[in-house]
Amino acid sequence: MYLSNHPTKEEASKYVASLIINRINTFKPNQNRKFVLCLPTGSTPLLVYKELARRCEGGEISFEHVITINLDEYVGLSSDHPQSYYQFMEENFDIPSNQFHLLPGLPIPPHTTPQESCASYESLITSLGGINLLFMGIGENGHIAFNEPCSSFRGRTKVVKLNEDTRRVNARFFDDPSEVPTHALSMGIGTILDSHEIVVLAIGQKKAEAVRKAMEDGVNHLCPASALQSHENVIFVTDDEASQNLRKTTKDYLASQIPCQRGSMTSSIGCIECIGSIESIGSIGRPVVSGDCCRTSGNQGRAINTNEDSDPTKQVDHSDITLLSKGKIKIDEKLDSKINNDDDQGDQDCNCL
Ligand SMILES: N[C@@H]1[C@@H](O)[C@H](O)[C@@H](COP(=O)(O)O)O[C@@H]1O
Incomplete structure (x- = not known):
């Protein structure tokens, strides 16, 4: 497990965008070798999607040979329901429909039940050769995708009953709390x-x-995200607020573990300074700790990606970004207001931990 902490959500989101771009470009996907990227919904990924669209527009990344597959969907919501995760993806991550997969809220023939849709989704993932990179958020109660506390750590894609705390937290997206579905389909x-x-x-x-709880407490089904401790290639990316309860020793140690791409031929996580620099992979045959490459090459403090126009403080002008060409994604105009309005609308009373 690794940790990359950042002062702000903007910087944390840019790091994740850089990581995704780095992995796709390093993989060099093509017509016969697709990169399979799993994506989340919710408020957390919005700035990442915005950054990906901006850098796609800048030519730094193409999604032409990327297949996306989503984590979850509400049971009972049709794909045109405004709160369906299908609509969320339509608005925030515009990729051609033949490259995009999402669990159906209502079964699509020939499937007649949500359970059949889930089994088919598992088959799909297998047929794609598995997921190269899975990006996700975390629920306030430690859920991942819609795997609520007490979920099996071996569970496959299935129908789940939503925890009342989760329904309450997610009610902010619906006109009326009673409209929040009681069940979901989830990886x-x-x-x-x-x-x-x-x-x-x-x-x-x-x-x-x-x-x-996910990073420091023991592996426990009451915190589904703690299951990630058993995965050998997982990185938590946080802002200062989200990491504030971690011990300093945990933060320092897990941050120092991030292998530098220049130092390790096999590592796939890059240090914060060089993660955007794909040409550096394996160029030095010695292990170095996070940041050493950049310090020794005199680039200390460099921005985390190679795009010189990636100043985190810079506002993005959406007006001219209307990408619809192959391999590109676009920014939706509604995104800014979502990002700006979401922060204070969570359930203040949630006491689920
Ligand atoms: N099912 C989704 C999760 O995939 C998401 O990661 C989480 C956090 O959401 P947010 O990013 O809005 O805080 O809860 C939702 O219920």
């Missing part, structure tokens, strides 16, 4: 753990206790 923890690499983004103080 299982076993399915998630089969991914080659996992990146968990946690931002905001409301995630601090879930992050601590």
Whole structure:
């Protein structure tokens, strides 16, 4: 397990975007060798999607040979329901429909039940050759995808009953709390753990206790995210608020464990300074700790990606970003307001931990 902590959610999100870009570009996907990227919904990934769209526009990344597959969906919501995760993805991650997969809220023929849809999703993942990189958030109660506390760590994609705390937290997206579905389809923890690499983004103080339980407490089914401790290639990316409950020793140690791409031929996680620099992989045959490459090459303090126009403080002008061409994703105009309005709308009374 690794940790990459950042002062702000903007910087944490840019790090995740850089990591995703790095993995895709390093993989060099093509017509016959697709990169399978698993994606989340919720408020957490919004800035990452915005950054990916911006850097896609800049030509730094193409999604032409990327297949996306989503973590979960509400049972009973049709794909045109405004709160379906299908709609969320339509609005925030525009990729051609033949490259995009999501569990159906209502069964699509020939399947007649949600259970059949789940079994078919598992087959799909297998047929794609597994998930190269799984990106996800974490629930306030430690859930991952929609795997609630007490879920089996070996579970496969299935129908789950939502915890009342989760329904209450997610009610902020619905007009009326009673409209929040009671069930969801979700990749299982076993399915998630089969991914080659996992990146968990946690931002905001409301995630601090879930992050601590996931990373510092023992592996326990009451905190589904703690199952990630058994995965050998998982990185938590946090902002200062989300990591505030971690011990300093934990933070320092897990951050120092991030292998530098220049130093390790086999590592797939990059240090914060060089993660955006794919040409550096394996160029030095000695192990170095996080940041050493950049210090020795005099680049200390360099931005985390190679795009010189990636100033985290810079506002993005959406007006001219309307990408629809092959391999590109676009930014939705509604995204800014979502990002800006979401912060304070969570359930203040949630006491689920
Ligand atoms: N099922 C989703 C999860 O996939 C998501 O990671 C989590 C956190 O959501 P948010 O990012 O909005 O805090 O809860 C939701 O219920």
